[in-house]
Amino acid sequence: MPDVTEPLLSVQHLKKYFPIHRGVFGSVAAHVKAVDDISFTINKGETFGLVGESGCGKTTAGRVVLRLLEPDSGTIRFDGVDLLSLGKHDLRRKRRDMQIIFQDPYASLNPRMTIRTIVGEPFAIHGIASGSERDDRVADLLKTVGLDSSVMNRYPHEFSGGQRQRIGIARALALKPKLIVADEPVSALDVSIQAQIINLLADLQQQFGLTYLFISHAIPVIEHISTRIGVMYLGKLVEVGTSRQICSAPKHPYTQALLSAVPIPDPAARKQRVVLRGDVPTPINPPPGCRFHTRCPIAVDRCKIEEPPLRQIEDGRDAACHEI
Amino acid sequence: MTDVLEVKNLKTYFFTDEGIVKAVDDVSFSVAKGKTLGLVGESGCGKSVTAMSISRLISPPGRMVGGQILLNGRDLVPLSEREMRQVRGAQISMIFQEPMTALNPVLTVGYQIAEAVLAHEKVSKKEAWSRAVDAMKAVAIPDPEKRAKDYPHQLSGGMRQRIMIAMALVCNPAIVIADEPTTALDVTIQAQILELLDSLRERYHLSLILISHDLGVIAEVAETVAVMYAGKIVEIGPAMNVFHNPKHPYTEGLLRSVPRLGSSANAGEAKGRLYAIEGSVPNLLHLPNGCSFAPRCYKKTVECTLSEIPLEAVDEGHLTEVRCIHA
Numbered sequence: 244m245p246d247v248t249e250p251l252l253s254v255q256h257l258k259k260y261f262p263i264h265r266g267v268f269g270s271v272a273a274h275v276k277a278v279d280d281i282s283f284t285i286n287k288g289e290t291f292g293l294v295g296e297s298g299c300g301k302t303t304a305g306r307v308v309l310r311l312l313e314p315d316s317g318t319i320r321f322d323g324v325d326l327l328s329l330g331k332h333d334l335r336r337k338r339r340d341m342q343i344i345f346q347d348p349y350a351s352l353n354p355r356m357t358i359r360t361i362v363g364e365p366f367a368i369h370g371i372a373s374g375s376e377r378d379d380r381v382a383d384l385l386k387t388v389g390l391d392s393s394v395m396n397r398y399p400h401e402f403s404g405g406q407r408q409r410i411g412i413a414r415a416l417a418l419k420p421k422l423i424v425a426d427e428p429v430s431a432l433d434v435s436i437q438a439q440i441i442n443l444l445a446d447l448q449q450q451f452g453l454t455y456l457f458i459s460h461a462i463p464v465i466e467h468i469s470t471r472i473g474v475m476y477l478g479k480l481v482e483v484g485t486s487r488q489i490c491s492a493p494k495h496p497y498t499q500a501l502l503s504a505v506p507i508p509d510p511a512a513r514k515q516r517v518v519l520r521g522d523v524p525t526p527i528n529p530p531p532g533c534r535f536h537t538r539c540p541i542a543v544d545r546c547k548i549e550e551p552p553l554r555q556i557e558d559g560r561d562a563a564c565h566e567i
Numbered sequence: 568m569t570d571v572l573e574v575k576n577l578k579t580y581f582f583t584d585e586g587i588v589k590a591v592d593d594v595s596f597s598v599a600k601g602k603t604l605g606l607v608g609e610s611g612c613g614k615s616v617t618a619m620s621i622s623r624l625i626s627p628p629g630r631m632v633g634g635q636i637l638l639n640g641r642d643l644v645p646l647s648e649r650e651m652r653q654v655r656g657a658q659i660s661m662i663f664q665e666p667m668t669a670l671n672p673v674l675t676v677g678y679q680i681a682e683a684v685l686a687h688e689k690v691s692k693k694e695a696w697s698r699a700v701d702a703m704k705a706v707a708i709p710d711p712e713k714r715a716k717d718y719p720h721q722l723s724g725g726m727r728q729r730i731m732i733a734m735a736l737v738c739n740p741a742i743v744i745a746d747e748p749t750t751a752l753d754v755t756i757q758a759q760i761l762e763l764l765d766s767l768r769e770r771y772h773l774s775l776i777l778i779s780h781d782l783g784v785i786a787e788v789a790e791t792v793a794v795m796y797a798g799k800i801v802e803i804g805p806a807m808n809v810f811h812n813p814k815h816p817y818t819e820g821l822l823r824s825v826p827r828l829g830s831s832a833n834a835g836e837a838k839g840r841l842y843a844i845e846g847s848v849p850n851l852l853h854l855p856n857g858c859s860f861a862p863r864c865y866k867k868t869v870e871c872t873l874s875e876i877p878l879e880a881v882d883e884g885h886l887t888e889v890r891c892i893h894a
Binding site (some may be wrong): 297298403405406433434435436437438439441442445452460462463464466468485486487490491500501502503504505506507508509510511512513518519520522523 | 590609724725753754755756758762782784785786789793827828842843844845872
């Protein structure tokens, strides 16, 4: 059966290596393989969660998808166009449809700008609406994210972390994007505020038909908000499936260990967990074969030599493991 | 059961230009030998200031203005700074959140652990070094003789936190205060460190105060849980009671607002909304009258705002105490 709906975003064999230079003008000594051949698709209106530990490449993947970083190879198809073929001018036009929300609401808002300028900046950049019309739109956006329009003349330092994150969200919404990359949007927030922002993001998705690429290290948050989840380890996707498949019945040994490590807020649930030994190896010189084999409880000799491809193991679920 | 540490009516205020911030306001709790007290709350609730007050690490404009800190029955408050230095690091030791900033980058980790021994005990340098290596072995650092000669940057975050724990344990303290010890770590490494802390507590009958914003971490290791809000304990009791039958609306709200693992199992993809506590934490300079949580509370009545609400036992065994007139 032919695919009726093309995914909003389709990423194929994406790679991003960062060179490490020796000395000040030195030659390239090695590469950090931050994103190493990942492929995934996101359908319109869904939330794709990218989860993994620090250094797994999830943030780099998010940036490359928006071409905030240029990939080394691979293809990115977004909304019917090949994103990597676009020139500077066309890319800027296309960027209206793709926005980002950052983790740190303190670092991502210019402290010298008023809220009016911050939220109105996307209009200024793209030459849309000016004067009182722009102000009206900014006021609307602020209302949409649950802030009073009277805050327009105030500065970021006058707001709490949760309110700042709302301002960042208002800015991301300004140009009515189709895709929003949310990079750890609630990680810097307190628990009670985190729930408010997660609810807001869900409401906005409904209201505007938004599609999210939601990046986080917090598995319960990812599970709550995502339709589908991709688990990353050392630059690779090791398992992709629906949030229920991943979180209720993980198949990849890394996903299993990751889920088992999540502390449960219930003292009665203290459990025998799969505690992984050792640390995450460096992505500069990742282990050969399966990158997880150095910590894997079920690794066999083959895993040390042969890299397992990401393959479909059941309907809707892919995993990269020889032993499944 | 003997209490190793008893904190009575602790008050630590910060005297700022804008006014007095009552960061810790009348906090009392005790920790029994071999037990773990979990101190949980959001940023600014006073949990870290409580820890710093116990080890007298508060600097101006902050000042401890009242209360007693009894360590094995001896009040630490009247001690001179010189006497306190003998207590700090030897009888009370601390583990901080960020192991990279807590360690000196230009000294080997073995030297830094040995330094703690030399500061408190009359032993030879050689003896101190071998104690350091033993402590590293106790926290399960592989090949401790060799690793002791490493500098902090040569170790991973998880290993550095193990060094901090080794340093905290090397003088056999009566109580260890761990302030967000796993917050900077990845979840698989966090699991290792929590497991380590719990096994050390069991092996050495350590008393532990674990401070965290993460309810999951607290539930993993604490027998007794104290929930703080705006400088006060709002609920304290056995972990089972606090987590399964929260009596204070703030505790209840916190527990309901965290996304739970397994949320997609029942609800499928339509997971609905999270419970959210409205509003945000009040400014400690301008606390509302009566209950500080009242402006965000769904049970709020006029009585809540009239006067200070006391912390009172709510069950027959007097195990759980709650600061709420509607509990």
